Amino acid sequence: MSHMIPAKIKAICGPNHWSEKHRCLIVIFLKGKAELLPDDRFVAAQHLFTALSGKSKLYILDGASRFTFLDLLAETALQINASLGLPVGFYRVEYNERYEEGQVVFEYGEQEAGRLTAQKAFELATALSAKERKPIDLARVHEMLDEVKQVYEHTRLGPSTYSIYAEAERRGIPVMRLDDQSLLQLGQGWRQKKVEATITDLTNSIAVDMAGDKHRTKKILADAYLPVPAGLVLYDESGLENAIKTIGLPAVIKPLDGNQGRGTTTDIQSFHQALEAFHRAREISPTVIVEKFIRGADHRILMINNRMVAAALRRPASVTGDGTHTIAQLIEKVNEDPRRGEGHLNVLTRITVDADTLEMLSKKNYTVDSVPLKGEEVVLKSTANLSTGGTAEDVTDAVHPANVRLFERAARTIGLDICGIDVMAAGLSEPITENGGAIIEVNAAPGIRMHLQPTSGQSRNVAAPIVDMLFPQGDNGRIPIVAVTGTNGKTTTTRLIARMAQQHGYNTGFTTTDGIYLNQDLIHKGDCSGPQSARFILKDSSVEFAVLETARGGILRSGLGYNECDCAVITNISEDHLGLDGIHTLEQLAKVKSVVARSVREGGWVVLNADDDHVYAMKDQVKGQVALFSLHPESARIQQHCEAGGVAAICDEGYIMIRNGNSILPVEEIENVALTYGGKAIFNVANALGATLAAWLMKITLPAIRCSLRNFRNSTELTPGRLNVFDFGDFTVLMDYAHNPQGLKALGEFIHNIAACKRVGVIAGVGDRRNEDIMSLGEIAGRIFDDVIIRMDEDLRGRTELELWSLLRAGVQRSAPDKPVYYFANETESVEYAIQTALPGSLVVLLVENIRLVCEKINELKEMRKDNKSSSKMKIAS
Numbered sequence: 001m002s003h004m005i006p007a008k009i010k011a012i013c014g015p016n017h018w019s020e021k022h023r024c025l026i027v028i029f030l031k032g033k034a035e036l037l038p039d040d041r042f043v044a045a046q047h048l049f050t051a052l053s054g055k056s057k058l059y060i061l062d063g064a065s066r067f068t069f070l071d072l073l074a075e076t077a078l079q080i081n082a083s084l085g086l087p088v089g090f091y092r093v094e095y096n097e098r099y100e101e102g103q104v105v106f107e108y109g110e111q112e113a114g115r116l117t118a119q120k121a122f123e124l125a126t127a128l129s130a131k132e133r134k135p136i137d138l139a140r141v142h143e144m145l146d147e148v149k150q151v152y153e154h155t156r157l158g159p160s161t162y163s164i165y166a167e168a169e170r171r172g173i174p175v176m177r178l179d180d181q182s183l184l185q186l187g188q189g190w191r192q193k194k195v196e197a198t199i200t201d202l203t204n205s206i207a208v209d210m211a212g213d214k215h216r217t218k219k220i221l222a223d224a225y226l227p228v229p230a231g232l233v234l235y236d237e238s239g240l241e242n243a244i245k246t247i248g249l250p251a252v253i254k255p256l257d258g259n260q261g262r263g264t265t266t267d268i269q270s271f272h273q274a275l276e277a278f279h280r281a282r283e284i285s286p287t288v289i290v291e292k293f294i295r296g297a298d299h300r301i302l303m304i305n306n307r308m309v310a311a312a313l314r315r316p317a318s319v320t321g322d323g324t325h326t327i328a329q330l331i332e333k334v335n336e337d338p339r340r341g342e343g344h345l346n347v348l349t350r351i352t353v354d355a356d357t358l359e360m361l362s363k364k365n366y367t368v369d370s371v372p373l374k375g376e377e378v379v380l381k382s383t384a385n386l387s388t389g390g391t392a393e394d395v396t397d398a399v400h401p402a403n404v405r406l407f408e409r410a411a412r413t414i415g416l417d418i419c420g421i422d423v424m425a426a427g428l429s430e431p432i433t434e435n436g437g438a439i440i441e442v443n444a445a446p447g448i449r450m451h452l453q454p455t456s457g458q459s460r461n462v463a464a465p466i467v468d469m470l471f472p473q474g475d476n477g478r479i480p481i482v483a484v485t486g487t488n489g490k491t492t493t494t495r496l497i498a499r500m501a502q503q504h505g506y507n508t509g510f511t512t513t514d515g516i517y518l519n520q521d522l523i524h525k526g527d528c529s530g531p532q533s534a535r536f537i538l539k540d541s542s543v544e545f546a547v548l549e550t551a552r553g554g555i556l557r558s559g560l561g562y563n564e565c566d567c568a569v570i571t572n573i574s575e576d577h578l579g580l581d582g583i584h585t586l587e588q589l590a591k592v593k594s595v596v597a598r599s600v601r602e603g604g605w606v607v608l609n610a611d612d613d614h615v616y617a618m619k620d621q622v623k624g625q626v627a628l629f630s631l632h633p634e635s636a637r638i639q640q641h642c643e644a645g646g647v648a649a650i651c652d653e654g655y656i657m658i659r660n661g662n663s664i665l666p667v668e669e670i671e672n673v674a675l676t677y678g679g680k681a682i683f684n685v686a687n688a689l690g691a692t693l694a695a696w697l698m699k700i701t702l703p704a705i706r707c708s709l710r711n712f713r714n715s716t717e718l719t720p721g722r723l724n725v726f727d728f729g730d731f732t733v734l735m736d737y738a739h740n741p742q743g744l745k746a747l748g749e750f751i752h753n754i755a756a757c758k759r760v761g762v763i764a765g766v767g768d769r770r771n772e773d774i775m776s777l778g779e780i781a782g783r784i785f786d787d788v789i790i791r792m793d794e795d796l797r798g799r800t801e802l803e804l805w806s807l808l809r810a811g812v813q814r815s816a817p818d819k820p821v822y823y824f825a826n827e828t829e830s831v832e833y834a835i836q837t838a839l840p841g842s843l844v845v846l847l848v849e850n851i852r853l854v855c856e857k858i859n860e861l862k863e864m865r866k867d868n869k870s871s872s873k874m875k876i877a878s
Contacts, residue, residue, distance in 0.1 A: 004032035004069050004102060009118045011111045014531055014559030015599045017592050018105050022090040023559060026077075026114040028122065029582065030102040034068040034095045037129050045072060045128050048136050049079045057082075060093065069129050070095055074104045076128070077121035081106070084149050085338075086113070094582075101582050113152035120144040153342065155180060159449040160197050163463035171467065173477045174563055176535060186470060187477020189509070189543035193470040198418045199445045200470060207415035211444040212257045215289050217414065224413045226406065227438045229424075231291025237278060243290040244274050250293035252440075253277035255285030259443070261383035265356070267293055280355065294424035294438045298384035299395070301421040302451055302462055303411040305469040308404050310451035310460040311396045311428060316381040317351045317389030321372025327361065328353070328368040331380070339453075340389075348455065351389035356382055392450035394457030395428060402431040410439055418466065420446025479543060480506075481562055482694055485550045485596040486571030486615070487589075488743045489687045490529070492675065492722050493569055494549040496691040499712045503704035506545035509537035513549060514720055514851070518542065530554030534561025552592050556581045564601040567698055568624070569690045570594075573614035574742035578770055590614040600624030605697040607690055610637040610648070627697060629689040631682065633657075649693035651685055656692055656709070667692055668706050674713040680753040681723060683746040684714075721851040723750075726858050728865065730840040732756070733858060738847055739766055741776040747845070748784040756843035761785035762830050763847050765804045767797030774804065778811020782819055785845070788812050789822045791830035793849045801825060828857045835861050 012018070012025040019025065042061060049058065059082075060075045061067055074093045080086075089107035096102070108114025124144070127136060157165060161182040168175045168186045176185045183196045194201045199208075211217055218228045232243045233256065244251060253274060254264035263284035265277035274290075281288045302310040319330035331351050334340070340348040353368055357380045361367060364378070372378050384390040407421055425437025432438065451460045471477050482501075484494045491512045498510035502519055510517050511533040515525040518540065524533075529551035537546050538561070550560065573590045583589050597606045597618045603625070609615040610628040616637060619626045626646065630638050633652035638659070642648055648659045651670065658665040670676055675684040688709060695705050714723040721737040734751070738744045744763075751759060763781045765774040781788050790808050792801050809821050824830035831854055834844045848854045 004030040004034060006030055006122055009115055010557060011108070011115055012559040013111065014561060015563060015595055016559035017556055017595055018092055019090055020595065020598050022107050023563065024108050024111070024114070025090070025105050025559075026108050026118050028073065028104040028118050030070065030073075030104070031100060032102075033100055034070050034097075034102055036066050036068055037072065039066070041072070041129055042067060044136070045075065048124075048128065048138075048141070049075075051138060060091070068095070069125060070102045070104055072129055073121055073125040074106060076125045077104065077106045077117055080117050080121055080124075080145065080148060081108075083145060084152065086152060096582065096584070099582075099584060103582060110152055110155040112155050113148055116148050116151050120148060157182060158197070159452055160447055161195070163448065163452050163461075164195055164198075164466055167461070167463035167467045168471075171471070171474075171476065172564075173467070173471060174538070176539065178539070185539060186467070188481075188538040189479035189546065190507070190541055191475075191477045191479055192539070192541060193477065195466075195470070197445050198448060198466070200417060200466070202417045202470070203444070204415045204417070208444040211414055211416060211419065211442050214254070214256055214258075214441055217442050218291075220413060221410060221439055221442070224409065226410050226413065227433055229292040229294050229438045229440065231289055234278070234288045234290060235286070237275070240274060240278050240290070241271060244271055247290055247292050250295075252289075252291050252293045253281050254289050254291075255281045256287035256289055258284045261381075261385035261388050264383050265359075266382045276359070294436070294440070296425045296435075296437055297427065299423040299425060299428055300392070300446070300450065301399075301407050301423060302446060302448060303407060303416070303419050303421060304462065304465040305417060306408055306411050307465065308399065308407050309396075309465045310394070310448075310462050311399050312392040312450045312454060312457075313395045314384035314386070314450070315391050315393070316379050316384040317391075318377050318379045319351075319372075321374055321376040321378065323374035324371065326369050326371050327366065327378060327380075330372075330378075331368075348391065349387055349389050351380060353380075356388075386447065386450050391455035394451065394454040394460065396458070396460060399428045400430055402433075403428050406432070410442060414442045416442070416444055417469065418446065419443060478564075478566075479538075479546060480567075480698055481538075481546045481548065481565040482567045482569065482698060483548045483550050483560075483562070483565040483596050483599065484569045484571070484690075485552075485555075485593050486569075486609075487574040487576050487593075487740065488738075488746065489571040489683060489690075490549045490551070491737075492684065492719055493571055493687045493691050494547050495719060496675070496688065496708065496712055497569070497694055498547040499718075500691065500695040500700050500705050500708040501545040501547065501698075503708050504700045505704075507542055508545045508547065509540055509543035510547040511537055511549050513551065527551075531558045531561030538562060550596050552583070552589065553581075555592050555595050556583070560595065560599055562599070565596075565599055565604065566601060567605045567607065567694050568596045568600045569607040569694050570597055570609060570615045570618060571687065571690060572609055572612045572742070574740065575773060575776075576740035576742070576769070578773065580768060586614060590617070594618045594621055597622050597624075605694070607694045607697070609686065609690065610635055610641070611686075627693055629686070629693050631686055631689070647693070647697070649689040649696075651689060654679070656685075656689060658693065658696055665702075667696075667702065668709045673709045674711065675709075675719075675723075677714075677723075677750070681750045683750070684723065716851070716855050720855070721848055723747075724855075726862065728835070728838070728862060731838045731842045731844065733835060733838075733844045733846065735846045735848055735851075735854060735858070737851070739764075739777075740769075741773060741780055744777055744780045744784070744847070748780060751784060751843065751845060754843055757841035758786045758839055759784065759843050759845065760787045760789065760834055760838065761845045761847070762789045762791055762834050763808065764791050764793050764827075764849065765799075765808050766793065767795070767799035767804060771807055774807040775811035775814070778808035779815045780811075781808075782812035782815035785819075787820055787822070789824065789830050789834055791824045791827050794827070828853055831857050832861065 008029045010027040059078045086109045092105040094103045186193045215233045221228050251268045252266050263281040268274050298314040300312045335350045340350045381388045420443040422441040425432040426435045448462050451462045501508040511528045513527045513529050516523045516528045529549045534548045600606050602623050606622045606624045607627050610630040629649040633650040645661045656667045670679045724735040726733040738747045
């Protein structure tokens with residue numbers, strides 16, 4: 001039996017570590033040994049899958065004689081999808097023998113159904129791999145499949161909405177689903193459009209109200225000399241008899257504001273039928289319409305942007321007798337058609353027996369138990385709506401030009417951007433004004449599945465003109481997106497690019513590990529470097545330019561929050577977060593970060609740090625254009641790149657420069673770049689190079705870039721926790737977020753350039769890092785600081801205080817065996833001690849977790865020193 005257990009199940013929605021193309025994946029992480037399973041388990045699995053699908057096709061195990069639990073789990077997940085007619089598509093099976101970690105990845109259709117598939121697949125695979133040779137309960141298996149199918153049917157988009165979704169994606173228009181119903185956002189930021197089924201944000205609300213009132217619609221159409229049937233509105237039963245006499249028989253009775261044929265009765269031949277129809281309509285609406293029944297066939301005309309795009313001949317649900325089966329049995333046979341399903345999710349709707357059906361049968365003296373003659377058609381519904389089981393035949397090409405003009409005039413008269421016009425007429429191949437036809441209704445939010453996949457006739461891509469209307473002339477609805485990733489410097493680079501975009505005049509949204517921002521306003525505080533925060537920015541209708549910090553955790557957890565970006569900046573790759581989520585090496589970490597680089601669209605720009613081997617190697621993996629930045633102007637990589645006509649940002653002769661081929665453009669003197677402290681903060685020189693290059697490639701003006709470089713400073717407002725300096729008069733406090741060895745090493749180079757009689761460091765280890773990473777941070781601290789104070793983060797991330805203290809202290813002693821090491825459990829207490837004991841001329845460096853609390857404590861201590869000094873002066877004066 002397999003010893004593997006599921007550690008977690010993740011749903012990925014966006015470009016990801018496993019695939020940029022397949023953006024809807026379920027990842028099952030497992031721990032344990034991936035042992036080979038006995039041969040007879042393969043036979044048992046094959047028998048089960050054959051029983052489920054009736055086919056012996058295997059996706060992974062085909063031809064295999066030996067396999068592991070991981071293989072079996074992946075095969076089971078794919079078989080569940082296939083047996084339900086869901087996408088099988090992409091899969092991966094990975095196993096790391098050293099760490100005894102496995103991953104099974106497979107494509108899904110809808111997230112909740114995908115998660116449930118993973119759970120059921122694990123249950124089935126466990127049963128199949130069990131030592132006990134118990135037969136699999138097929139009834140239980142089918143229950144599992146039904147559970148998955150129900151969730152899938154409940155959560156997936158219907159045919160109408162999905163067709164718009166797919167058409168937009170085909171054109172490169174980004175699409176986001178905004179709820180668990182049918183509300184979609186097409187496009188991004190200020191260029192977005194919203195669609196719900198066939199209601200768009202261009203749909204006129206007055207026109208919707210007008211179409212919802214059928215009597216009002218008819219009056220407005222009649223006033224425009226468009227053919228409509230005569231009719232009256234009734235509020236109670238007392239006027240029914242007079243209405244029938246006035247209108248005449250046959251008649252139609254329907255609710256004033258009904259839809260999908262609910263409560264509608266047609267071809268009423270007597271007052272008794274009219275009375276029953278009246279009460280049926282009153283169940284839907286208190287107000288009822290009585291109108292003249294127009295003989296002819298039921299047609300639906302689809303109008304988009306005042307143009308006819310499709311026409312269908314609708315027929316009511318019916319069965320054809322065979323002389324043997326009852327009507328109920330014939331309905332069951334019709335419902336076996338795989339195209340039929342519940343509601344609107346399938347091409348056709350299942351036929352149900354309701355009061356309307358029974359009345360239609362009673363007119364022929366039939367019941368559901370009657371056996372109609374062979375070849376006899378039995379109509380089951382009084383209306384031809386697809387929602388009641390009807391069928392549709394495409395007749396678009398047969399519509400007479402005079403009718404096309406008449407329908408377009410009707411659509412303009414009502415004012416709906418998308419509408420369905422219901423017409424009763426002998427046919428549409430001649431003018432309905434000549435064959436006695438009439439417009440019966442104009443419907444807002446018309447269903448379009450009858451045109452996408454008619455029961456017979458040519459299918460029409462009616463989603464295309466809807467998308468044309470929303471995004472004319474090839475518009476893709478995108479706003480500029482710059483994505484920033486790397487190990488260190490992401491937040492500073494993101495904020496600097498965002499400032500440049502704001503200075504240029506863009507309304508800018510950006511995400512960081514500190515929060516979500518709209519221009520200078522903090523909208524939400526917290527670590528917002530994941531896909532959910534990116535989507536928040538792209539959903540905001542005021543945003544014109546997006547800058548998105550993108551961390552490895554979000555990529556591994558949920559993928560990217562965007563399918564493509566215009567520019568990506570990769571700052572560096574160094575050891576951090578290794579040992580988490582199956583990422584154990586720098587090469588694996590670089591592959592995760594490279595997802596951002598590979599998400600850059602064709603024609604976009606990938607800005608890479610040429611001084612970092614892992615980042616530089618990404619140049620061969622991307623479809624966008626490559627631009628490089630380097631602290632070393634004589635770098636062979638820069639020389640080769642620019643001599644081939646490439647673009648780069650370099651630091652040369654004290655300037656940040658853009659090199660385009662062999663031409664040089666000085667941007668700003670490094671001495672004037674506030675973030676770099678006159679060039680002393682080398683890591684911020686690199687961040688400024690990457691940001692400058694990205695902004696320039698995104699067509700942000702040089703004055704905006706220069707102004708931002710000069711005025712964007714390290715402060716608790718602009719760059720909280722990033723090289724924030726506090727002057728205490730006779731000593732200095734520096735606060736920074738460095739939390740990994742490479743970040744602390746870079747900070748140490750800056751600290752070395754600051755004159756101080758003593759350097760005190762307050763450090764902490766992050767609990768979910770490897771032992772060697774925590775010790776390395778202590779070792780580097782031992783080299784940099786004269787005194788080391790170890791404190792604890794509030795969240796120890798699975799470690800104990802003793803573990804973290806021991807590892808950090810061991811690291812310090814490795815580089816400085818005799819150095820004093822102090823300990824505080826509480827962050828603010830460690831800050832208070834370091835500042836209260838600071839010597840004149842010293843530098844106190846605080847590596848922080850809770851930036852807000854530490855800032856408050858620092859300001860509190862500064863105020864106390866001011867008060868103490870003022871008090872001392874008063875005593876001297878007295």
